Structures are given as structure tokens and as C-alpha cells.
Amino acid sequence: MRHYQNFVDDEFIQPARAPSIEVCNPATGTVIATVDSVEPDDAIRAVQCAAAAQKTWRRMPAIERARVLHRLADALEARAQRIGDALALESGKSPMHGRSEVEYAAEVTRYHAEWARRITGEIIPSDNHDENLLLFREPIGVVVCLIPFNSPVYTLMRKLAPALITGNTVIVRPSSYTPCSALEIALAVQEAGVPAGVINIMAMNHLVAEQICTHPAVGMITLTGSVGAGRKVLEYSQVNIAKVSLELGGKTPAIIEPDANLAQAAADIVRSKTMNCGQLCTSVERVYVHETVAPKLITLLRHQFGLRQWGDRSENHDWMGPLIHNNARLHIHQMVERAIDDGAVLECGGVIPEGKGFFYPPTLLTGCRQDMEIVQEETFGPVLAVVTYRTLDEAIEMANDHQFGLASMVYSESHRTIMRVANEIEAGECYINRIPDDPYQGHHAGWKRSGIGGDDGLHGMLAFTQTRLVVARY
Template identity: 70%
Template sequence: MRVEENFVANVFTASANTAMLAVYNPATDELIAQVPSATAAEAIEAVEIAARAQRSWRQLTSTERGACLHKLADALLAHKGQIGEALALESGKSLEDATNEAVYAADITRYHAEWARRIEGEIIPSDTPSENLLLQREPIGVISCLIPFNYPVYTLLRKIAPALITGNTVVVRPSNNTPCSAFEIARAVQAAGLPDGVVNILTMDHGVSEIVCTHPKVGMITLTGSVGAGRKVLEYSQVNIAKSSLELGGKTPAIVEADADLEKAAREIVGSKTTNCGQLCTAVERVYVHEDIYDAFVALLKQHMSERQFGDRNAEPGHMGPLINANARLNIHQMVERAIDDGAVLETGGYIPEGAGNFYPPTLLTQCRQDMEIVQEEIFGPVLPVLKFADSEEALQLANDHQFGLASVIYTENYRTAMRVANNIEAGEIYINRTPADPYQGYHAGWKRSGLGGDDGKHGMLEFTQTRLVVLNY
């Protein structure tokens, strides 16, 4: 069993709090690590250290900061084995998938390093002769980064890389379910030789996290998490009017038109729903199928879901792995039971397996209605409700009749239908004839209750800046 220490100012330090947080392997229920629960004083010190480091970090040229990020990307690749091993144990992912996540984290770090010469301002005409208006992009200061459990390695770098290239420093709180991989990333930060205090990583309880987020020297809070967590961050941000960037829940609709490639659509939708046991904010969460192909498509979905095996991915890498903990599994199973009680038909799955681990089988529900909880609330597990529609206008109406608006999917060979939906869907992303994958050069932003701000690409990087107007009268 590993025992970790918090990472502040480029060194690992034991917490004064002797009470440790336990970390379990969700595939075996085995205790695999103990990590510190930072005290309020330790968290405040980390913010103060980050604030002092930011004053000199922002004075570096963007190309110097970019060079540091390239070194960090190199260090992540050099440590990918250790990061992957830690992540596989704490998340239930296969070693291959966990190691690949470290590689993707290095990729996005390098992508943001390459923005060093591309952070642009503007020159605006003035109404006054002999005067120029300059709009500059400036760093915000200290960023509080709150990391989820589902893709904790990739998301951590997705947040800190744009924060660092734009001149900010960070205090990171990893998920208490998956903190060990974050401390392996800290070792990569150490190996890369980043200046002291630029990246600080601490595990803590919710009370101490609130102290960090409401510290007057924290200028921005960035969260990937639930709607409930997003509401808490908005409360925190009110204290000092800190900026918030929130990537929250999703309920991705997939519209399958009568002219779609049904086999491709079924295979990819099931793949989306069972990747990481459905613990993915852009995973397909509800399927709308044209009435002319409904029976045939349901049969394909049932076939692919029934064939998908589940188990410990360290023993069987090709299987679907576990949910993150027992509470998550119980909540999902209770949602399924309530859906059945409300009239949904269980086609496959829908039971709690015997034995160790937080496994849940791929589950397909038909004869669902739009007003059902299983259609309206995020499942975040391998459960797929299916509904029927008569025409594309009804499908669009049903897809938009929702509190969430993160990602969306349509399968059709008719470009007119595809573009009509693309131009009218109420979501930050639409994927045509494929399922979501979040290209990091794009922009990942939620509409409605799916969030504020966004990640990735130029616009995600600029979220970590604020503007200054310089009025130059000559």
C-alpha cells in the first residue's frame, strides 16, 4: 500500500493532520493507498506560495513558459508508466488505457505550450486623434483546479497547461477517489524543473477545499464535476467575485435516422456508453430512433450490449471495468429500478453482480418516455434508455427538451438533415456520424446546466486570461 504526501513548492511534505484519506481499487475493493487530508493552514500556505510564485512566473516571456511546458510534456511521457500504474489501480481502468491517458495529457500539454507565440490582443481605433487603444490579455493569478475521478490525469493537464502558458499558477485538488495519479504527475512536475510554487497538488476534504476556493488570492476556480458541485463553486466564487469555469453534467442525445448505417451507429453508441463504464460526461445517455427502424436498431443495441463483458480490467483488459464506488453503483441501479417501475422494459442487464468490485452490466431500457427520470437525469453509468420518434423535427424537439446541453450526436446520410439539426441543436457540441471524443484543438463548452466557460483550443486557453485596456495618447 502506498502512502502519499502533499506537493507544495516542488517538494512533498507530510500533513500535520494524521488522519489520512483511504483510496480503494474499485475493481477489487482493496485498500491501495492513504493520502493526506490537508489542514486549513496547509491549504492557505499553498495558495500564498502559489501567489508569490505567480509574480515571477508571469514576468517570464510566454516562450519561456512554453519551454517549461515542453519539459513537462517530456517528463509526463518519461513517467507515463508510473502514472498509468497508479491510475489503473485507483480507477479500475486497464493499464493500457491508463497509460494512454498519460500520453494524451502530455499531448495537450505540448499543444498549449505551442500557444506561446499566439496569445493575441487587439488594437482598437480611438475616437480621439493621436491615441491608440490596446486590449491586452493578462493572467488572472492563482487558479484553483478541481479535478474529477473519471479522467483525472487528462483533465488535470487540460486545466493546468492553459493556466500556466497564460502566466497563472495553480493549486490543484484531485478527486479523493483517484489522487495517486495526481501525485505521480507531481513527480513529473518535479522532474521537469518547473519553478517552485507554480504547480501545487493537495488532497483535502470539502471544508478545506472551500477555504482554498474562497481565498482572496484565488482569482479563478475551474471545475469538472456534477451540477451540484458547480452550484457550490458558484457560491464560493461570490465571496471574492472569482471567475468560474464549469464543465458540469451531460445527457448526450443520439438521434438515429432511418437512413443511418445502423450497424455502425449501434456499435459506436454502445462503445460510447460502456467506455469507462459510462463514466464520461459526453457519453451517449439517451437514444432517439426513427420509428421505421426502431425494432431493428433496438435488436442491434441489445446484441452489442449483451456481448459486452465486464470485470477486472487488470485481469481482462478487453472487459468493461467498474464504477468508481459502491454508492455510484447503488444510485444507478435504483434509477434503473425506478424506470422499470415507471413502465420501461428491461432488455438486458439491470442487476448487481455478486462478488467484489463495483461492477454493473451494460443495461438497455426500451419503451421509455421523455418525462422519465432515466431520460431527464444524468446516469453516469452503462445504462441506455431508448425512445422512438416519427420525424426529424420531433427528434430535434425531444433532444432539445432538456436541462443539459453538453454534447449531441446524429447518425444520418442526409446532409440536409444533419445540418438542420447541427444549426438548431441546443448543445455546445454535435458529432455527425460518430460519438463524442473532445478534440483538444476544438472547444468543449456546455450550454444550459452543462456549464459556464469551456476547455480546449484557443478559446479554452483564453478562459484563463483577463483583459486590460491600455489607452495610449501620444
């Protein structure tokens, strides 16, 4: 049992009246740590410290900020074992995958540090002969980063690194389910010599989060989370007209054409669906398969789902781990039951297992229709819905007939089919003959209710800037 304190202005603080958040290991259901829930006064002080630090941080040459980020990446790698172990305990990941996530977070930190000499403005021709128009890229100020539970270490650095390289300072609110790894990262922040106030990491309840997000000194709020959480952030942003970046839900469709490599498609789909117990916003959730190859694909999926073992990943890192909490498991199971009542065929899974932990077996549902809840609503778990189609027109129409538009997949050996889907799919990402994995040099951004703005790459970095036009008459 460990106890964690919040990190403000380069110090770990002990609030006078701080209630504790109990952190549970979802693989066992036992409490493994307690974390102080920051009080409003300390939260407001953190914003003030971040605002004060930003005045100096933004004036530091970008290459100097990059050196700080490189030191932070080094510190993350040096602490990968400890941070990864904390992540594994609080999330149900294996220790090996916990360490891998930390190492990947260090990579994305270095990637954004390399933008230091590439943050460019523009010189624009003026209509007047004796002046120039200069467009500068400037930092926004204090950025609030709201972090989810499913990939909390990577997502934290995915937001923090581009915010810092562009001259902003940050307030990080980790998920209450996975705050321990974030506060372990705070130790790396200290070791890297990040100036005081530049990075502040605090666990808090929703009321305190609202007070921070609506503080006048906050210029931007970036969230990875649910659609409901995104709506709350939009409410918060209205108070001071803060900029928002929202990466929200997904319902990734996979279109399987008759000429697809079905064995590869099935293996990829099962891997995507069971990775982190399906708790990934880009995890495939609905499969549209041509009716001529549907029986073979379903047989392959059923077989591979049946082979997929699950359990405590501290015992075997190849197993599928648990859902983050029991309410998530109950919600998913109720969706499966309603789908069966509505005519879906349960091929495997679909039961709540006995024993400790919040496990749910890989579940395959066939005979699904486009209007079913299981096809229209995100499960965020190891449940896959299969729908058949007759023509590619029909498949594309059903894939696009949806509230979400984050990631998409198509399996085909025809370049004409591939390019047509790539051009017509209504999603921010399209993966061809492979599963989604969000390359950090690309741009991870959703359409429709899947979000506003996005992370990664040049465009994700520039999201943390605002422009200033200087009209210089000479």
C-alpha cells in the same frame, strides 16, 4: 499499499495532524493507498506560495513558460508507466488505458505550450486623433483546478497547461477517489524543473477546498464535475468575485434517422455507453430512433450489449471496468428499477452482480418516454434509454427538451438532416455519424446546466486570461 504526501512549493509535505484518505481499487473493493488530507494551514500556505510564484512566473516570456511545459510533457511520458499504473489501480481502468491517458495528457500539454507566441491582444481605433487603444491579454493570478475521478490525469493537464502558458499559477485538488495519479504527476513536475510554487497538488476535504476557493488571492476556479459541485463553486466564487469555468453534467442524445447506418450507429453507441463504464460526461445516455428502424436498432443494441464482457481490466483490457464506488452503483440500479416500474422494458442487464468490485452490467431500456427520470436525469453509468419518434421535428424537440446541453449525436446520410440538427441542437458539441471524443484543438463547452465557459482550444486557453485596456495619448 502506498502512502502519498501533498505537493506544495516544490516539496512533498507532511502535515502535523493530517488525517488519511483511503483510496480503493473499485475493481476489487480493496484499499490500495493512503493519501494525506491537507490541513487548513498548509492549504493557505500553498495559496500564498502560488501567489508569490505568480509574480515571477507571469513576467517570464511566454516562450520560456512553453519550454517548461515541454519539459513537463517529456517527464509525463517518461513516467507514463508509473502514473498510468497508479491511475489504473485507483480508477478501475486497464494499465494500458492508464498509460494511454498519460500520453494523451502529454500531448495536450504540448498543444497548449505552442500557444506561447500566439496569445495576442488588439489595437483598436480611438475616437481621438492623438491616441491609440491597446487591449492586452493578461493572466488572472492563482487558479484553483478541481479535478474529477473519471479522466483525472487528462483533465488535470487539460486545465493546468493553458493556465500556466498564460502566466497563472495553480492549486490542484484531485478527486478523493483518484488522488494517487495526481501526486505521481507531482514527481514529474519536480523532474521537469517547474519553478517552486507554480504547481501545487493537494488532496483535501470539502471544508479545506472551500477555504482555498474563497481565499482573496484566488482569481479563478475551474471545475469539471457534477451540477451540485458547480453550484458550490458558484457560492465560493461570490466571496471574492472569482472567475469560474464549469464543465458539468451531460445527457448526450443520439438521433438515429431512417437512412442511418444502423450497424455503425449501434457499435458506436455501445462503445460510447460502455467506455469507462459510462462514466463520461459526453457518453450517450438517450437514443431517439425513428419508429421505422427502431426494432432493428434495438436488436443490434441488445446483441452487442449482451456480448460486452465486464470485469477487472487488469486481467483483460477489453473488458468494461467498474463504477468508481458502490454508492454510484446503488444509485444507478435504483434509477433502472424506477424506470421499469414506470413502464420501461428491460432488454438486458439491470442487476447488481455478485462478487467483489463495483461492477454493473451494460443495461438497455426500451419503451422509454420523454418525461421519465431515466431520460431526464444523468445516470453516469452503463445504462441506455431508448425513445422512438415519428418525425425529425419531434426528435429535435425531445433532444432539446432537457436541462443539459453538453454533447449531441446524429446519424444520417442526408446532408439536409445533418445540417438541420447541427444548426438546431441545443448543445455545445454536435457529433455527426461518430461518438464524442473532445478534440483538444476544438472547444469543450456546455449549454444550460452543463456549464459555464469551457476547456480546450484557443477559447479554452483564453479563458485563463483577463483583458487590460491601455488608452495611450501621444
